[in-house]
Amino acid sequence: LGIGVWLIYKQYHDLSPAQRDELFSELRDADLRWVVLSLVVGLGSHMSRGWRWRYLLEPLGHRPGFWNCYHAVMIGYFMNLFLPRAGEASRAATLYRAEKVPFEQGFGTILAERAVDVLMLLAIAGFTLLLQLDKLDLFQARVASFRAAQAPGEQSNFPWVWVIGGAVMVGLMAGAYLIFTRPALRARFMDMVRGFGQGLQAVFRTKNKGAFILHTALIWACYVGMFQLGFLAVPGMDAVPFAGILAGFVAGTIGIGLVQGGIGVYPQFVAIIISVYLAAPAGGGLIRPDALALGWLLWVAQTLMMIVLGGLSLLLMALKRTPAA
Secondary structure (H helix, E strand, O other): OHHHHHHHHHHHHHOOHHHHHHHHHHHHHOOHHHHHHHHHHHHHHHHHHHHHHHHHHHHHOOOOOHHHHHHHHHHHHHHHOOOOOHHHHHHHHHHHHHHOOOHHHHHHHHHHHHHHHHHHHHHHHHHHHHHOHHHHHHHHHHHHHHHHHHOOOOOOOOOHHHHHHHHHHHHHHHHHHHHHHOHHHHHHHHHHHHHHHHHHHHHHHOOOHHHHHHHHHHHHHHHHHHHHHHHOOOOOHHHOOHHHHHHHHHHHHHHHHHOHHHOOHHHHHHHHHHHOOOOOOOOOOOOOHHHHHHHHHHHHHHHHHHHHHHHHHHHHHHHHOOOOO
16 A cells, blocks of 8 residues: 555656646546546446346355345455455355355355456456557557666665565465464364365356356456546547557556555556557656556546445345344
């Protein structure tokens, strides 16, 4: 979260006064009707994800209601904005409270979904790469320039890579020690492993394989469509070709995974990639102000949708629970 906040400051600081004025001008002139339409398409993806989840739970002996699955999905998105990776656990816990689906099985199917979604993202990234092999050198130059601009000064020789890598290793070793020395924790961990295995098996055991594949394609088509509609909201962004839209989509998706909620990173990653397909920004720099405005517009709209719909789902599920439950 601190990295994201720092990036927001640096993005703004790196812009010249004229570019800052252009950034705010683009945001003021944005056609919000296209943003609203993109959110409607995004809502379709979330509803489709809730429906698809039911296909994985059916082979495990559970037939939860659609709305409970949808609300659990939105609560998961909502929680992920505040606590990294807490959304998956919250989603499984919500379905357990609503439908008595064992937490391990619900969590396992969620992890299996994540594996399928990673494959879909890799497929889109591969297709995007094929569409623009002629721009690889340009992308490499842009990334090199970005890294040079972000690198610490020569006076700083702090071994960040070794410190972060060492911290990760210590954390993994501590987790492994606790799991193998605490019987209750070890049993819980093994339940989670078995749940993941059952979730993966459910992908192949579902009786509705065609519908599962259709919903998977629909989810990602809605993601891309939601992103593409945002380009119609900012003047001049309709000049970006479809290959550039896909490249920006992949970059933004990676940014969301890198930093909690994509704060700071999502707009910058999107703007860096999109700027490759447009004329160099007036006043210098790597990022065009209108591309940065688009990145911020998309991020704010998606984040507000997660907060509003996720908070509403959290409230509805809380009101739905009986005192006995």
